[in-house]
Amino acid sequence: MRKLKVVFAVLIMAAVGIVALSACSRDDSYDFTIGILSGAQIPAFELGTPGFQNRLTELMAAEGLQVRFIYQNAAGDPAMSTTIANTFASQHVDLMFTLGTGASQRALPVATSAGIPLVYGIITDPVGAGLVSDISTGASSALPMETQVGLLEELIGSSLDANNRVAFLYTTDEPNSVASLGRLQDVSPEGTIVPFGIPANGLDQLTQQFINIAADSTILAIYIPQDNQITGQMQMVQNLNQHQNPDRRLPIVVADLPIVEGGAVASLSVDFAANGAAAADIAFNILVNDIWPSSFYSPTAASLSLYINKTEAETIGFTIPAAMEARATRIF
DSSP, X not given: OOOOOOOOOEEEEGGGTEEEEOOXXXXXXXXXXXXXXXXXOXXXXXXXXXXXXXXXXXXXXXXXXXXXXXXXXOTTOHHHHHHHHHHHHHTTOSEEEEESHHHHHHHHHHHHHHTOOEEEEEESOTTTTTOOSSSEEEEEOOOOHHHHHHHHHHHHTSXXXXXXXXXXXXXXXXXHHHHHHHHHHHTSOXXXXXXXXXXXXOGXXXXXXXXXXXXXXXXXXXXXXXXXXXXXXXXXHHHXXXXXXXXXXXXXXXXOGGGGGGTOSEEEEOOHHHHHHHHHHHHHHHHTSOOOOSSOBOOOGXXXXXXXXXXXXXXXXXXXXXXXXXXXXXXX
16 A cells, blocks of 8 residues: 555644645655544543554564654544545545544544545444444454453442432434443443433533432442543532532543542543554554554453542542552552
8 A cells, every 4th residue: 555645634623623734745755645634632542542553653663664753633523534535535645543422423534535545533432333344443442341340349338229220421423422321331230320311511501410410329430431522620519529429539540541630530442542552553464564453442451450549539529449540550
C-alpha cells in the first residue's frame, strides 16, 4: 500500500469553530500517512492518541519506514466528524484511526467509499455499533465485567445481593453506556445493578438522581461506565455526592482510569494509552504486512490497571480495603 502522494494538511480548530486549510509540500520521506480523528476532547482519547502514534512510529522505524500523522478533533460535533473524515479521504491517507463510537460511525461510510482501512480505538461495543466490517477493525475498551463485579464487592465488603446493591449512573441514549449496563447486569445477581439514567443534555437531572440514590438504603456504591457526558462533568458528580446527601455519601467506581483523580474512589480499567498501542499493532499489520486481524482487540483482566483515590475516600468517610490499596497501580 506504499505510495507517493501530495498531502494537503487541514487544521480544524473545532473548539472555536474555525476551519483553516493550508497546502503542504510533497515529502517523499514518509511511507505512510495516517489521519487521526478524535471524536471529542476527553482524557481517554487524549491518552489513546499518543499511545497509537508512539507505538506505530516505533513499529515503522524498526522496518526502516516513516509514518506521518494528521490529527483532527471533532470536539463532540458529529457533523465535524464527517467533515474531517471526508478531508482525510480527499488527502488519500493510507489509513484512518478514529477514537470514539460516534466519530467512528461517521467516518466508516467515508472510509468504505474511499477504500481506506479504518482502525478504531476506545470503543465499548464495536459490534453493536456496526463498526466491524471488511474495512474496519480496531481495539475495544469493553471491560471484562466480572472484574467490575469483583471490584464492587471488594469495595463494599459484601457479595451483591438484595441488601447490597449498586447504582448504575449513565446517559440513557448513549449506546456504549446502555451496552455496559446490560453486560454488567448479565454477570451480577438479578436486581443488584440498579439503573439511574439521564437523557442526553440532561445534566440538570443529576441532582434528582442523587436524591433517588440516597433514598434507597440498599445501594452501597455508585458505578459510572465509559459515559462521556457524565464523566465530563465529574466535578458536578463529586459535589453532589459530597454535599447533596451528607449522610449518604457513597464510593463512586468509574470505568475510566483518568476520572479517578477527579472525584471517584476507584477504577479497575483499561490503560487508554495501551489501547491506542493495541490499535497501532493492528494498523501496522494492515499497512505493512497486509494482514487483517481475525477479530478486534479486547482487553483482558490481566491488562487492567487499578487506580484508587484515598483523598476522596477520606472526604466521604469511606475506608478503602487494605488489600485493594496494596495492589493499586496508582494512588491519589
